[in-house]
Amino acid sequence: MSGNSEYLRCRVISTAHLSAEDNALLDEITTREVGNGEWVHYIGGGYLLRLAACTAPVLRLKEAGLSKEARRVIASLMRSDAVEILIFESGAPEAEGFTTYNW
DSSP: OOSOOOOOOEEEEEGGGSOHHHHHHHHHHHHOSSGGGGTEEEOSSEEEEEGGGSSSHHHHHHHHTOOHHHHHHHHHHHHHHOOSEEEEETTSOOOTTSOOOOO
C-alpha cells in the first residue's frame, strides 16, 4: 500500500434540502457531457457532488440555476465541516438549521 493515500471529507444529507426544481436541475447537469457534469453525479436516490474537483463550485451551481437555499447548505457545510464531497441521498438525515422541502 502506498504512503500517498488521499482522504476526502464527505457528508451525506437528505435530498429534502433540494427543491423539486433543484432536483430537476441536478438531474439535467448529470446528463451533460462537459462542465458541471464532470463533478455532479447521479447516484440513484440522489446526487454526489465532488466539490473539491472544481473551482468555485457554489458559484458554478448559482450560474447553473441552483436555488439560494440549496447553495446555502452546500456553502455552509464546505465552510463548517471542510466538506469536499457532498452526497444528497433520499434516505439520509436532514442537516439541522436548513430549509427542507416535501416533494
